[in-house]
Amino acid sequence: MSDVTPDQLPPARGFLGFIERTGNRLPDPVFLFLWLIVGMVALSLVGAHLGWSAVNPVTQEVLLAQSLLSSENLEKLIIGMPRTLADFPPLGIVITIIYGAAVAERTGLFTTAIRGALLNAPKIILTPVVVIVGMVSHHASDASYVVVIPLAAVIFAAAGRHPLAGLAAGFAAVSGGYAGNLFPGASDALILGITEPAAHLIDPGYKVSIAGNWFFIVGVVLVFTPIVWFLTDRVIEPRLGQWVPAKGVAPPAKEEREPLTGIEKKGLVFAGLALLGMIALWTLITLLPGSPFVDPEAEPAQTFNPLYRSLAAFFAVTFFVTGAAYGVGASTIRSHRDLVRMMGEGISVLAPYIVLAFFAAHFVAMFNWSGLGPILAVNAAASLRELAMPTPLLLISVVLVSCFFDLFIGSASAKWSALAPIVVPMFMLLGISPEMTTAAYRMGDSVTNIATPLMSYFPLILAFAQRWDPRFGLGSLMATMLPYAGSFLVAGLIMVAAWVALDLPLGPGVGVHYEPPAPASSPVTVG
Numbered sequence: 001m002s003d004v005t006p007d008q009l010p011p012a013r014g015f016l017g018f019i020e021r022t023g024n025r026l027p028d029p030v031f032l033f034l035w036l037i038v039g040m041v042a043l044s045l046v047g048a049h050l051g052w053s054a055v056n057p058v059t060q061e062v063l064l065a066q067s068l069l070s071s072e073n074l075e076k077l078i079i080g081m082p083r084t085l086a087d088f089p090p091l092g093i094v095i096t097i098i099y100g101a102a103v104a105e106r107t108g109l110f111t112t113a114i115r116g117a118l119l120n121a122p123k124i125i126l127t128p129v130v131v132i133v134g135m136v137s138h139h140a141s142d143a144s145y146v147v148v149i150p151l152a153a154v155i156f157a158a159a160g161r162h163p164l165a166g167l168a169a170g171f172a173a174v175s176g177g178y179a180g181n182l183f184p185g186a187s188d189a190l191i192l193g194i195t196e197p198a199a200h201l202i203d204p205g206y207k208v209s210i211a212g213n214w215f216f217i218v219g220v221v222l223v224f225t226p227i228v229w230f231l232t233d234r235v236i237e238p239r240l241g242q243w244v245p246a247k248g249v250a251p252p253a254k255e256e257r258e259p260l261t262g263i264e265k266k267g268l269v270f271a272g273l274a275l276l277g278m279i280a281l282w283t284l285i286t287l288l289p290g291s292p293f294v295d296p297e298a299e300p301a302q303t304f305n306p307l308y309r310s311l312a313a314f315f316a317v318t319f320f321v322t323g324a325a326y327g328v329g330a331s332t333i334r335s336h337r338d339l340v341r342m343m344g345e346g347i348s349v350l351a352p353y354i355v356l357a358f359f360a361a362h363f364v365a366m367f368n369w370s371g372l373g374p375i376l377a378v379n380a381a382a383s384l385r386e387l388a389m390p391t392p393l394l395l396i397s398v399v400l401v402s403c404f405f406d407l408f409i410g411s412a413s414a415k416w417s418a419l420a421p422i423v424v425p426m427f428m429l430l431g432i433s434p435e436m437t438t439a440a441y442r443m444g445d446s447v448t449n450i451a452t453p454l455m456s457y458f459p460l461i462l463a464f465a466q467r468w469d470p471r472f473g474l475g476s477l478m479a480t481m482l483p484y485a486g487s488f489l490v491a492g493l494i495m496v497a498a499w500v501a502l503d504l505p506l507g508p509g510v511g512v513h514y515e516p517p518a519p520a521s522s523p524v525t526v527g
Contacts, residue, residue, distance in 0.1 A: 029414040033359035036418060037366060044068040044370040054378040056202060063378070066371050073369050077362070088361035090193030090413065093210070093312050095350065097186045100319030101139065102346020103339055107327035109271055110140035112264045114147050119259055123159045127169055130155075131228045132182075134173025135221050139185040139319075144174045145457045150464045157243070163468045164480070165237035171450055171461050172228050172484040178412075179439075179446035179492075180220030184210045187412070188217070189312050191438060194416050197364060198424035199434040201374045203516065209308040212435040213442065214507040216499065220443070223495055227487050235483055243468075267330030274325035278318045282310075302509050353413070360417040367421045377425035384430060391432060391512075392497035395440040398423060399496055402444025403489065407452045412445045433514040435506045440496050447488035450481040 047065030054063045066073060076084075085091070104110055114137055121129035130152045137144035149170040156166025178187070188210040196208040260268075286293045286307055293307035323342075327333030367373045384394065405415050419441065427437045449455050458477075465472045498504075500512050 029411050030356055030359050033363045037363050041068045052375055054375045063371050063374050068366055068370050084365045085358050085361050088357055089196055090190045091357045093189040093193045094186055096312055097189055097316045098346045099343050100316040103342045104319040104323030106342040107323045107332045109323045109326035111147050116260050118151055118155050127229045127232050128225050130169045131173040131225045134170050135177045135180040136182055138181050148174050162237050162240045162243040164240055165232055167465055168236050168480050169228055169232040175449040176484050176488050177224045179442040180224055181217045184214050184311055190413050191416055194420050195434045195438045198420035202425040202428045210311050211308040212507045212510050213439050216439045216506045223491055231483050263330050267326040270329030271322040271326040274322045278321055282314055308508050373421040374425055381426045381429035392500045395496050396493050398440040399444035399493055402441045403448045406445050406448045428514045431513050435510045436512045443492040443496055447492050451485035
């Protein structure tokens with residue numbers, strides 16, 4: 001691997017250079033939230049003084065702007081500070097899943113499963129296998145970047161193809177296809193966990209599960225896979241030409257090209273049996289009379305909502321059990337103390353996110369206390385309703401706004417924590433479900449990841465590329481990835497518009513449209 005560091009990267013020029021320079025001037029997301037909180041406090045003082053208000057069309061509640069420096073709100077802020085953090089929905093869900101995912105990652109299950117899938121892929125379908133494995137590997141968190149992308153280059157070289165084409169396909173799938181997967185996981189829990197409290201600003205009883213975008217994320221896999229396949233095989237690889245190892249370029253390490261060992265295969269068998277056991281257990285609990293996963297009093301489409309809301313626990317326990325089973329079979333676990341250590345290490349990796357969550361949690365809570373979010377949402381929705389913009393066009397605007405912010409701010413949760421309290425309630429009042437708004441945001445957040453040098457893994461991917469060609473610079477990587485990013489954006493816009501036009505379900509029991517439980521009324525604004 002090359003020892004190129006971000007500080008040694010050649011400066012980009014033109015539009016890309018502008019993005020890089022502007023993004024580098026932005027403060028850390030933690031301080032972005034801090035400045036947003038300061039601005040919101042000032043705005044709450046103005047709103048309370050001028051008497052800003054609106055009527056919630058769902059609950060008919062009169063919404064009044066509240067000063068965040070009032071005695072009541074200061075009490076909530078200072079005395080309730082620990083509770084504000086603890087009540088931040090994404091934090092608990094993500095930590096729960098990480099307990100299990102950390103075991104699956106550190107025992108070697110994720111890495112071995114990814115290697116096995118890629119190394120055994122038939123050459124004729126090598127590219128689509130890399131893409132699908134890359135998207136599914138999002139469950140492995142950072143391992144998807146440090147395993148899938150360099151390994152894709154290795155197996156392309158072993159198959160007689162250009163390794164940088166494999167690297168590009170892997171990068172496009174892992175990062176550009178971040179919105180896609182075959183099953184919900186930690187990223188769904190994180191983003192949809194932010195969506196629910198935003199929806200509560202309009203409808204306090206609204207429930208969101210991590211399966212709320214399940215069908216949509218599978219759709220992303222189905223749409224993006226042929227795009228990457230075509231671009232890699234027909235555009236990128238011909239452009240790269242025939243690969244000739246440069247002088248001084250070392251061949252891939254032997255262990256990177258070797259098939260799985262007998263003990264690794266044994267571990268996978270143990271993990272597979274454990275997975276089947278977990279699926280059988282969840283199925284049995286669902287079918288038992290009086291199952292907690294079934295709500296017999298709900299509408300037919302909502303009967304299994306408790307099951308969908310249990311998926312965070314299911315994935316946490318499943319990752320733990322399958323990871324432990326792999327560790328026993330592959331001898332990467334020696335005692336129960338290893339499991340405890342692995343869970344602790346997994347939580348330690350979350351430290352930067354937990355720091356960010358503290359400020360994001362208080363931003364969301366204070367936005368709620370001020371009353372500014374629903375007031376802004378009600379009045380903005382009224383203005384948009386007067387414009388009579390088609391629903392697909394409204395959601396396309398969310399995709400584009402998300403794309404723009406993604407060029408400068410890499411954290412998906414940070415952006416959504418700031419945007420959700422505004423756009424989710426606003427679009428609910430326009431008849432669009434919180435899950436559909438979230439899906440549009442996720443699409444925009446995903447497609448431009450590979451187009452911005454500010455993405456945290458960009459220097460790492462460049463280092464992987466320079467391992468094969470030391471002359472491959474920042475501009476080379478940008479030029480290689482831009483066709484993917486442009487195609488993803490066009491396809492993503494079409495997909496979001498088509499999803500709305502065809503009124504397709506986003507997940508089990510979740511549709512495009514939101515129907516409020518009470519008749520809407522015209523908003524009233526004072527100020």
